[in-house]
Amino acid sequence: MDTNEYTDIFLDESRDHLQAVNDNLLKLEKQPGELGLVAEIFRSAHTLKGMAATMGFEDIASLTHQMENVLDLIRNSQLEVTTEVIDVTFEATESLEEMVSDIAEGGMGKKDVSHLVNQLVHIEKGTSPGSEAGEIPVETAAVEMKLDEYQSTVILQAKEQGFEALQVKVRLNEDCMLKAARVFMVFEGLEEMGEVLISVPAVEELEEEKFEQEFTVLLLTKETIDTVQARINKVSEVESVEAGVLPDKLDTAEENQANKPEENLEKAEQGKSPQAKQGTSKTIRVNxxxxxxxxxxxxxxxxxxxxxxxxxxxxxxxxxxxxxxxxxxxxxxxxxxxxxxxxxxVEQVFNRFPRMVRSLAKDLGKEINLEVYGADTELDRTVVDEIGDPLVHLIRNSIDHGVESPAKRKERGKSESGTLVLNAFHSGNHVFIEIRDDGGGINREKVVEKAISNGLITEERSEKLTNEEVYDLIFAPGFSTADQVSDISGRGVGLDVVRNKIESLGGHINVESAPKQGSKFTIQLPLTLSILSTLLVKVANETYAIPLSSIEETVLLKKSQIMYMKNQPVMDFRGKVIPILSLEEIFKMPAVQTEEEQSNVSVVIVRKGEKMTALVVDSFIGQKEVVLKSLGDFLPNVFAISGATILGDGRVSLIIDPNELIM
CATH class of the missing domain: 1.10.287 (Helix Hairpins)
Structure with missing residues (x-):
């Protein structure tokens, strides 16, 4: 079967199931007795295994199969949820994600997962990882058959036609040399008497001799139990044959769905919308x-x-x-x-963080509770694709530098568990994402000391800096306050990359901090990047577009109101002195001669965080929605220009990037 056409569907479904496993594992760690969560994890792993096997991704199928075995023991109260079980299952899930990513990149999802399979086998058998494989006890109890809805339906229909469902367990001699051949002969004998519906282990594993000495099959037949046993006993090297009628009350892989159709139907109908009850779908997948x-x-x-x-x-x-x-x-x-x-x-990005926070906190010996709010807040797909890495840097920074160790928190009268809050919300045409911790806050003295040693500021200058200006220094390239280089921090790579990425998306980042109380990083992002609301302005007979999201106000400034500070023109804007820049001078455009000297200057006040700058233009044209087009390779890295657009009269207008102009 050619499965290439189903790859995209497989990838989408696999990511959904793996995310469900991640989410429920995190909940299970906090509620180890909640077997409903185990059932959800089992269901996701079971579905993923089936899809992977169908698509031919054997490594994924093998790992999820062994995960199923462990989860099945837990949901049947035969195994307790321990830290080891959670850790190994998380590790297995991470490997599954890597294999799915490999498939998305054109690979076959190959990965050596034998060590994980062995760990899960040892958990299942209750042995230590160091024990020899031969020492793992072989189960002699009857194998519990797990049937899906289709198989259950086949059995019911077969019984109506006079067939009986027999569970047949066959054990081969310990010294059997050709187990696969004996299995073939057993199946040949069974198929003479009826139809083999299912086997445990699967037929493929039996053919490859991936079993000890026993296997069990489900046979639909009109023959008696004695006849079946006698026929199989004729096969050489068969030690014993046990056969019995399949119990009427048999658990299916879908949580007893075949046993209680009325109850399940009623529950399903209660959870459906009126449209769903009528059998209509309201959503479709579109590439x-x-x-x-x-x-x-x-x-x-x-x-x-x-x-x-x-x-x-x-x-x-x-x-x-x-x-x-x-x-x-x-x-x-x-x-x-x-x-x-x-x-x-934005949930698509937020979903990756709970497991990351858990892993980092464990590595650093810290206790951290992650609280996520506003995960349903929506952003343009382009922004969502790009914002993940900056958020990873900020969260790692908060865990490493922000939240203190349990001992230190206890000394400060805090709870030993730190709190990290991830919050997203809409405001106007922007989305705000906050990363807040209740840690030690930013150490002003340490930041200033490091900035002076790096040559970013002088000692005299440091004494005049406000807290906001000091916090801004942590975004300087190569800046780090870590005393030691580790896998998490100390290499001076991170926050400068974060700022550059956020500003390239047309956003801003702001920092607030209080000593011994914590820090908050606030990211402001535009809802979309493709169609912008702008203010068109005239500069030396050329039309430019300035994004409205960056504009604080437009002002007609009298020339007498322009002041100078160190030869730099400035103006007073609501009690705050801000610099004035001429776009004509910045873009080195020839001055346009006017018939008479104007007494007023047209100024656009733009903002980036707490900083503002006044941009001098010749005149305001008006607001217009424009389509942002990249300059591509024609004009790469043009200062203060983010792209271009085509106006209604066919002329090209450049779109200004105010972030690069704000001083």
């Missing part, structure tokens, strides 16, 4: 490339919409103006819908 292509087409429509609006005003025809206005309203609704289609919950 993200198709949505991106649709978005590109719509961006072209936005450009043409702007051109039509300009042309209709020039022509002055009432009917044309009315039609264009209606089209504008419709396309704006389409734009909102398309942007919504591109929006995905």
């Amino acid at each position: 993200i490339d198709r949505i991106d292509y649709l978005m590109n087409l719509f961006e072209e429509m936005v450009i043409d919409r702007g051109r039509l609006e300009d042309l209709s005003k020039q022509v002055g025809n009432h009917d044309l103006i009315e039609t264009v206005e209606h089209m504008s309203r419709v396309t704006q609704d389409m734009q909102s819908m398309l942007l919504t289609m591109r929006m995905v919950p």
Whole structure:
């Protein structure tokens, strides 16, 4: 069977199931007696195993099969949830994620997981990892058959036609040399009397002799038990044959679904929406490339919409103006819908952090509770794809530098367990993500000392710095306050990368801290990156676009209000002195001669965090939604320019990046 066409579906489903395993494992660690969580983990592992086996990814199937064995013992109260079980299952899940990622990159999901399989086998058998394989006791109890819904239905239909479901356990001699051949002969004899529905271990494992001496089959037959036993006993090197009627009350792999159809149906119906009860689906999976292509087409429509609006005003025809206005309203609704289609919950990023926090806290000998809020907050897919790594850096920074050790927290009168809060929320056209801890806060003296030794500031300058300016120093390239280099920190790589990445997304990052109380990093991000609301301005006969998200205010400034500080023009803006920059000078544009000297200067106040700068322009044109297009390889790394757009009259306008201009 050609499975290539199903790979994308397999990847999507696998990621969902692995995330479910991760989430429920974290809950199970805190509630080890909650067997409902074990059932959920088992169900996800069971489904993943089935999909992987169907697709031919044997390493994934092998590992999930052994996970199933351990989970099955737990859910049947034959094994307790211990730290070892949780740790090994987490490690197995991480390996499964790596194999799924390899498949996504075009590989076959190959990975040596034998050590994990062995660990799970030892947990299942209750032996120490150091014991020899031969010392693991062989179970002699009857094998518990797990049937899916299809197999249960087959048995019911067979019984209606006079067949009996027999559970047949066959044991070969200890000195049997050709076990696979004997298995073949047993199956041949069984199939003469009926149909073999299932075997434990699976047929593939029996053929490869991956079993001890026993195997069990489920046989649908009209023969008696004595006849079946007599026929199999004729096969040489068979030590014993035990056969019995399959119990009527048999657990299925889907949590007794076949046993209680009415009850399960009732529960299922209660949880469904009216549409679901009617059998209709309200969602479909769409390849993200198709949505991106649709978005590109719509961006072209936005450009043409702007051109039509300009042309209709020039022509002055009432009917044309009315039609264009209606089209504008419709396309704006389409734009909102398309942007919504591109929006995905930030939960996709947040989901990876609980396990990471658990692992890091364990490595550092700290106790940390992670609290996540606003995981359903939605962001543009492009932003979500890019924000993961910066958040990883910030969380690792909070765990390593922020939260103290249990002993130190106890000395300070705090609980031994630290708290790390991850919060996301909407505000206007932005999404804010907060990373907050209740640790020791940022040590001002240590930061200043390190900044002076690195040559970032002078000793005289350090005395005049506000706390906000000191905290800003931690984002300098190569800056680190760690005393020792470790796997987690101390190499001077991290927060500068975080700031650069966030600013490249059109966002800002702000830091607040209180000594011995904790720190808070706040990231402000735009909802989307493709279509921007901007202010068009004129500079030396050229039109530029400034994103509205960065604009604090526009001002007509009298020339008499311009002051100078160290030869740098500045202005007073609501009690705060901010620098003035001329876009004409920054972009080295030839000055335009005017007939008469103007008494006012047009100024755009832009903000980045707590910092503001005034940008001098020739005039304001007005607000306009524009499509951001990358400059690509034509004009790489142009200072203070983030991209370009095409205006309604066909002219190209450059989009200013205010972050690079704020001093």
